Amino acid sequence: MACQILVLYYSRHGSTQRLARAIARGVESVDGCEAILRTVPELDTSREESGDINVSISELKACDGLAMGSPVWFGNMAAPLKHFWDQTTSLWLSGDLIDKPACVFTSSSSMHGGQESTAMSMMLPLLHHGMMIMGIPYSEPQLHSTTTGGTPYGASHVANSSVQLSDDELALASALGQRLASTAYKLKHN
Template sequence: MSLKLVVLYYSRHGGTRALARQVARGIESVAGCEAVLRTVPELSPQQADGEDPHLTLDELKQCDGLAMGSPVWFGNMAAPLKHFWDQTTPLWLSGDLIDKPACVFTSSSTLHGGQETTQQSMQLPLLHHGMLILGIPYSEPALHTTSSGGTPYGASHVSGHQDKLSAEENQLAQRLGQRLARIASQLKENS
């Protein structure tokens, strides 16, 4: 039985999408786990939609875990992602996401662009849904040495206006995906 873990992201310039792909690689490195890459629609018709399909509420309801990513927008998650969560009240009322593991990731153009506050803003709806929040523990050596992205709240990327991830950013994003998949597998085995 394969576990389906949704990697939900919004990306304007590609940095968050690049992180999403690395989180998905980490998920799929765990036996029996499948990453399902999804995005959300743009709010403005002038913006082009992402490369991946849009997440539906039914897919979110059926998932075994969630990784969510957003670029930093003034220290918060991006409006299209927030708009998606504002529509999840039916799942909140039915408790469909309670006790499912979740993690977050983000990207910004500068090192002090608000990554940790953005990660915390993404965690808020997950907590309201009763999800189990996972971060990156300091047992990950790259968290101690990174000079670009990576926080205990989740994976991150400092773009400096380029989408290419550093070696540490790649590693930490994959480790976050692996941790999400391992915890989801353990929870499924014990249920």
């Protein structure tokens, strides 16, 4: 039975989507783990959708682990992602997410654009659901050398210099996906 990791994101200009895909590759590098890439619907129906499938509450309930990402919006998670979490009360009441591992990731247009506060804002509903939050440990060498994105709070991207992820950002996103998947696999099979 495969360990299913939900990689859930909202992306406005593609940077958070690129991080989601890098995390998914990290997840799938772990034997027995499968990444399920999902997004949330736009609140503004005049905006174009990302092309990925929208998440369902049942997919969130069934996942063995969760990676969640959002661009920085005034130091907070994006409204479409927050709107999705506002609909998860049934999972909170039933305790379906308790003890599942989770991590967060984000992107901003500047180095000091609010990545850490956005990561922490995404952690709040996860903590209320009883999930176990994972970051990136300093044993990852790129965390010491990055001049773009990547924090102990989670993977990140600074989009001011390039729309492409830097080598450090890619390595940290992949490492976070691997760590999440390995932990979820151990929890599921113990």
